[in-house]
Amino acid sequence: DSGVTQTPKHLITATGQRVTLRCSPRSGDLSVYWYQQSLDQGLQFLIHYYNGEERAKGNILERFSAQQFPDLHSELNLSSLELGDSALYFCASSAPMGYGYTFGSGTRLTVV
Amino acid sequence: GESVGLHLPTLSVQEGDNSIINCAYSNSASDYFIWYKQESGKGPQFIIDIRSNMDKRQGQRVTVLLNKTVKHLSLQIAATQPGDSAVYFCAENSGGSNYKLTFGKGTLLTVNP
Numbered sequence: 043d044s045g046v047t048q049t050p051k052h053l054i055t056a057t058g059q060r061v062t063l064r065c066s067p068r069s070g071d072l073s074v075y076w077y078q079q080s081l082d083q084g085l086q087f088l089i090h091y092y093n094g095e096e097r098a099k100g101n102i103l104e105r106f107s108a109q110q111f112p113d114l115h116s117e118l119n120l121s122s123l124e125l126g127d128s129a130l131y132f133c134a135s136s137a138p139m140g141y142g143y144t145f146g147s148g149t150r151l152t153v154v
Numbered sequence: 155g156e157s158v159g160l161h162l163p164t165l166s167v168q169e170g171d172n173s174i175i176n177c178a179y180s181n182s183a184s185d186y187f188i189w190y191k192q193e194s195g196k197g198p199q200f201i202i203d204i205r206s207n208m209d210k211r212q213g214q215r216v217t218v219l220l221n222k223t224v225k226h227l228s229l230q231i232a233a234t235q236p237g238d239s240a241v242y243f244c245a246e247n248s249g250g251s252n253y254k255l256t257f258g259k260g261t262l263l264t265v266n267p
Contacts (some may be wrong), residue, residue, distance in 0.1 A: 084243065
């Protein structure tokens with residue numbers, strides 16, 4: 043157990059739907075990062091939150107959004123889902139001023 | 155722009171041999187590098203890291219080498235075991251307060267018994 047908790051582990055949904063992925067960082071970590079991993083791509087950075095504030099955006103679609111709550115857990119919202127959104131979505135957290143990430147076990151999203 | 159690439163997508167070795175996984179990076183401003191291991195169905199797991207002011211760092215059975223002149227990073231695994239079979243990613247941090255890591259596509263290491 044890495045200490046980073048992601049739920050749900052698996053999600054199957056239809057095109058056009060909206061889903062919410064949840065991440066609880068390790069205790070004490072203020073940063074949360076979201077990454078998407080598909081078969082033909084590596085880990086693609088989506089977004090970074092630090093202590094409730096958005097710090098950086100990567101290749102995140104406008105249909106996707108995220109937020110980090112006062113208790114530091116984060117949610118990634120994916121809407122108007124398309125088949126191509128099927129992927130593994132990972133959350134990672136890091137300590138303040140920390141370079142290394144600790145990853146959760148991911149959410150496997152399948153859009154049918 | 156930032157990019158991290160791997161020379162070989164797959165590597166197959168015999169149990170007990172040493173493995174070397176290579177990675178090229180293009181951002182000369184990168185100051186920190188990490189190797190991650192990802193087993194099937196799991197999230198990436200930290201293996202070893204190195205800062206840009208170092209050229210070598212050793213862990214338990216693993217060594218990371220950094221050659222800033224040619225922007226090359228390698229991971230050496232000694233006495234490779236079947237449990238080492240996984241996808242290995244290198245990642246770089248190009249500095250700044252964001253600490254965003256850029257990952258390569260990964261190398262699949264298969265260890266044959």
